[in-house]
Amino acid sequence: MSRKTKDWNYAPAPESTAQAKVAKRYDLFINGKFVAPKKGGYFRTTNPATGRKLSDVAEATQADVDTAVKAARAAYEGTWGKMSPRERGKYLYRIARLIQERSREFAIIETLDGGKPIRESRDVDIPLVANHFFYYAGWADKLEYAFPNRKPKPLGVAGQVIPWNFPLLMAAWKIAPALATGNTVVLKPAETTPLTALKLAELIADADLPPGVVNILTGAGETGAAVVNHPDVNKVAFTGSTDVGKRIQQAVAATDKKVTLELGGKAANIILDDAAIDQAVEGIVNGIYFNQGHVCCAGSRLFVQENVYEEVMWKLKRRIETLVVGDPLDKNTDVGAINSKEQLKTIQRYIKKGIDEGAEIYQSECELPSSGNWCAPTVFTNVSQSSTIAQEEIFGPVLAVQTFRTVPEAIEKANNTPFGLSAGVWSDKGARLFQISSHLDAGVVWGNTYNQFDPASPFGGYKESGFGREGGLHGLSAYLDL
Numbered sequence: 079m080s081r082k083t084k085d086w087n088y089a090p091a092p093e094s095t096a097q098a099k100v101a102k103r104y105d106l107f108i109n110g111k112f113v114a115p116k117k118g119g120y121f122r123t124t125n126p127a128t129g130r131k132l133s134d135v136a137e138a139t140q141a142d143v144d145t146a147v148k149a150a151r152a153a154y155e156g157t158w159g160k161m162s163p164r165e166r167g168k169y170l171y172r173i174a175r176l177i178q179e180r181s182r183e184f185a186i187i188e189t190l191d192g193g194k195p196i197r198e199s200r201d202v203d204i205p206l207v208a209n210h211f212f213y214y215a216g217w218a219d220k221l222e223y224a225f226p227n228r229k230p231k232p233l234g235v236a237g238q239v240i241p242w243n244f245p246l247l248m249a250a251w252k253i254a255p256a257l258a259t260g261n262t263v264v265l266k267p268a269e270t271t272p273l274t275a276l277k278l279a280e281l282i283a284d285a286d287l288p289p290g291v292v293n294i295l296t297g298a299g300e301t302g303a304a305v306v307n308h309p310d311v312n313k314v315a316f317t318g319s320t321d322v323g324k325r326i327q328q329a330v331a332a333t334d335k336k337v338t339l340e341l342g343g344k345a346a347n348i349i350l351d352d353a354a355i356d357q358a359v360e361g362i363v364n365g366i367y368f369n370q371g372h373v374c375c376a377g378s379r380l381f382v383q384e385n386v387y388e389e390v391m392w393k394l395k396r397r398i399e400t401l402v403v404g405d406p407l408d409k410n411t412d413v414g415a416i417n418s419k420e421q422l423k424t425i426q427r428y429i430k431k432g433i434d435e436g437a438e439i440y441q442s443e444c445e446l447p448s449s450g451n452w453c454a455p456t457v458f459t460n461v462s463q464s465s466t467i468a469q470e471e472i473f474g475p476v477l478a479v480q481t482f483r484t485v486p487e488a489i490e491k492a493n494n495t496p497f498g499l500s501a502g503v504w505s506d507k508g509a510r511l512f513q514i515s516s517h518l519d520a521g522v523v524w525g526n527t528y529n530q531f532d533p534a535s536p537f538g539g540y541k542e543s544g545f546g547r548e549g550g551l552h553g554l555s556a557y558l559d560l
């Protein structure tokens with residue numbers, strides 16, 4: 079096959095940033111107001127596609143965390159905890175509608191700050207954010223129907239820490255169920271992607287939510303640690319790496335805090351020989367290359383049945399060459415910028431390791447922009463089960479391909495990982511999909527599709543991918559004393 083199948087280009091179709099208002103500087107959102115950090119520190123957030131600074135953002139220290147937790151406690155005991163569930167629901171509906179109204183601005187800022195293609199932030203992230211608030215708004219006054227014969231009670235103050243790959247969506251996954259169940263919140267967004275959470279703080283103020291119900295504290299890992307370790311926090315919700323998750327687990331072990339942890343993944347996609355191959359290849363590409371592989375449930379391992387291996391690889395490589403890599407604000411872009419320099423270094427280290435350990439590399443011949451953080455879509459073949467790239471989470475656009483002969487072999491290989499977040503199975507026969515998925519150690523298994531989310535459907539992992547579920551009724555129970 080000629081590697082160069084792309085002898086044409088789309089004309090650029092960049093989204094205008096005129097609607098996106100990013101302030102020069104952001105303070106901390108505490109008790110319904112933006113306030114300067116007590117120690118006065120600020121850090122910069124940049125656009126990973128250009129390396130240029132977008133804004134300076136406050137760094138919260140222990141003293142700010144104290145103030146925010148006090149505000150959240152006062153709101154819990156004063157206004158929010160006493161409010162009728164129906165009134166709380168109205169606030170959530172208002173937040174959901176305001177997100178829809180401002181969706182364009184949110185999408186642009188999400189793309190500027192995090193590097194993900196505008197198509198993803200516009201069509202996936204922000205609509206899911208609004209849906210999540212709508213969904214939990216509906217439950218706010220129906221908790222006794224959600225949990226019949228129980229007396230659902232809120233937990234109190236929730237300390238929430240989120241990562242950079244779905245900045246606003248992770249904030250919604252944390253805030254919406256917490257508020258619907260009557261809790262108040264102190265949330266820390268990731269260091270490299272604080273802007274949409276701060277825009278959400280503005281929106282929450284515009285929605286007239288009582289002061290202190292939601293507090294947003296920007297900062298680094300230490301700020302996150304101060305939030306989860308604060309003695310007056312009743313519930314800890316964390317999404318991020320397995321390493322930090324383990325540390326949090328240890329820190330809260332001796333307390334009576336309720337904890338949910340959503341951690342890393344190393345998902346397997348399994349293509350059986352009766353699958354619709356074109357559809358499967360598109361699903362594989364969606365699962366690992368769209369969004370730069372910055373997805374905890376990214377389909378980073380691919381298992382192909384031997385007799386269709388040649389066909390799958392030929393089609394996959396051809397498709398990789400047609401992926402548009404570059405300006406995340408361009409509506410044609412499939413693969414945007416890597417979120418940070420550190421993450422790019424991590425990915426490059428894994429690619430080198432893959433080569434050193436004897437796997438065969440194929441990379442898209444796309445031209446990468448000269449500034450910013452970029453990684454060409456990469457696929458490794460000739461990968462062994464014990465290879466580092468088949469075992470560890472890379473969190474980049476890097477796919478490790480292996481083959482199998484029989485279904486039990488595929489299941490065994492797919493389960494041979496410390497993670498258990500998600501998986502995908504591709505087959506023409508529904509019965510085979512169900513049979514295989516019931517044997518996979520994964521919280522979510524997609525059949526003939528990938529990366530589909532719905533607020534009504536619980537999401538979460540097994541093994542080192544964490545515990546607890548977000549979304550659906552499970553997501554409510556994580557914030558309730560039943």
Ligand code: NAP
Binds near residue numbers: 241299303
């Ligand atoms: P990370 O380093 O664990 O960071 C996650 C968040 O925790 C960030 O806000 C981070 O702050 C903060 N943090 C760092 N050290 C902390 C500490 N000691 N105590 C409390 N908070 C601390 O993860 P990441 O590299 O940003 O995110 C990628 C990881 O998240 C991947 O492993 C991915 O699989 C996982 N993830 C999982 C899900 C899921 O639903 N299962 C969803 C998305 C992502 P800073 O930003 O300042 O470092």
Ligand code: MG
Binds near residue numbers: 272
């Ligand atoms: Mg940034």
